[in-house]
Amino acid sequence: MNKSSLALAVALAAIAHQAGAAGFIEDSKATIGLRNFYINQDTRNADAQTQEEWGQGFIFNYTSGYTEGTVGVGVDAVGLLGVKLDSGKGRHNNANSAKYSGTVFPTDGDGKAVDDFSSLGLTGKVRISKTEARLGTLQPKLPVVTFNDGRLLPQTFEGGQITSNEISNLTLIGGQLEHSKGRSSSSSESLSIAGGNGSSTSYKNGQFSNTFYYGGADYKIGKDLLVQYYYGNLEDFYKQHFLGLTHNWAIGPGVLKSDLRYFLSDSDGKNSSVAGRAEGYRSSGYWAAGAADPHRYEVDNRTWSGLFTYTLGGHALSAGYQQVSGDSAFPFLNQGDGATAYLITDRQIGKFLSAGERTWLAEYGYDFASIGAPGLKATVTYLSGDNINATGSDQKEWERDFRLDYTLQSGALKGLGFSWRNASLRGNTTAADQDENRLIVSYSLPLL
16 A cells, blocks of 8 residues: 555545534535537548547546534545447557557457446545645646546546645645546556657556646735746656736726746756666657757756737637747646646647747637527637747647537526537648547536
C-alpha cells in the first residue's frame, strides 16, 4: 500500500467513526449523470481509418457534508461506468500499441473496444475554519493542471490538495498529484508530457513521474478584477510559472471581458541533462541544430495570450492571440490518452501549442433566449496558426468549430441537454487533417 492509500484509509476510518454526526448526512448530495456520447473522426490526408464510437456513460457523484465541531470530516465519491453501444474493430482503430485506447473505449487483447469499463474514486476531506484538505480522487481545474472531460467519462487524478479562504478575496491552493486515470481507462497511470509519454512509438517506451507539485493564489481586486499566480513542477520533466489576469469592464450597453495569460516553462531533473533525455525524459518541439543540439528535447517554452470578449444581449464576440516561444512545445500533464491544456487555443481537435506557433482566434456566440428561445445556444470559432518551427520551412494550420446546444427548460425532463459539435482541422503539419462530429445527450438525476 502506497503512502497516499494508507493516509486515505486512515482518513476514511476517522470519517466512518463520526458518520452519524449531524451535518455529515444532512448536507450530503448525490447525483447520477447520464451521458450518451457519439463521435466520428474522419482522417482526410493519412493512411488511417475513420474512428467512430458510441457509448452510454454513467457518472455517479456523492458529496457528503461535514461532521460538526472545530474539525469537520467528510467523504466524496465518484463512480464511472462506460458501456459500448457501437464500435467495431475497423472503427475503433487501435491496430498498434502506440495508443492507449480508441477514441472512447479501452482496447482489449484483440484490438477491439471493450464492452464496458468502470472505476470508483474516493476522497477523504477535512475542514478547519475556511481551509479544506482533500486526499484521494481529485479533478483539479487550475491553470497548471486541468482535468479533461471531452469524452464519455471524465479524467481523474490521485493525490492531495489544500484550499484556504481564510483571507478575504484570496484563495490559496497547493497540492501534489501522483497518478492519472484517463478519460478512456479504468487504470491509474503515472504522469508525463508529450515527447516523453511514448505515445508516438510505444506506451512501454515512455518515461513517467509520480510527483507533480502545484500551488498558487487567486486574488480578487474588487468584483471585476481577478489576478492569479500558479506554479507547477512535474519531477524530472518541467517547472512552470503562470501569471493570469481577468477583468470585466462595462462599456456602453455591454461588457468587455479581458483574459490575459502568461506561462514560463523550463526543464527539471532528468530533462535538464543530456543523459536524462537519452533515457526518454523528453519534450516535443523543434531544435534547428537537430541531433547535434545539446539541448535537444529539453523543455524551453514561453507562451502568452490575450482573449477579449464583448457581450451585448445574446451576442458574444471574441478575438484572441497566442504566441508560443522557445524550442519546445508548450508542456502540460499529458499521458498520451487525451488531456487538457489551459490555453485559449485548446479546442475541439487541435491545441495550437507547437514551438514558435502564432495563433489568431475569432469566435461568435449567440444565446437565443434573447429572442424567446431559452436553452438554445450556438457558437462558431475559427483559429489560424502559423510560424510553426519545422525542418525546411515554417508550417501552419487552421481549425473551424461549430457548436449547437439545447437544454429543456421545463417539463418532466427539465435539464435534458442536447449538443452537436462539428469541427475541421487542416494544415501542413505532421498532424493529420480531420473532420469530426460529436453528438451528446446528457441528463442529471438528483438522488439526495
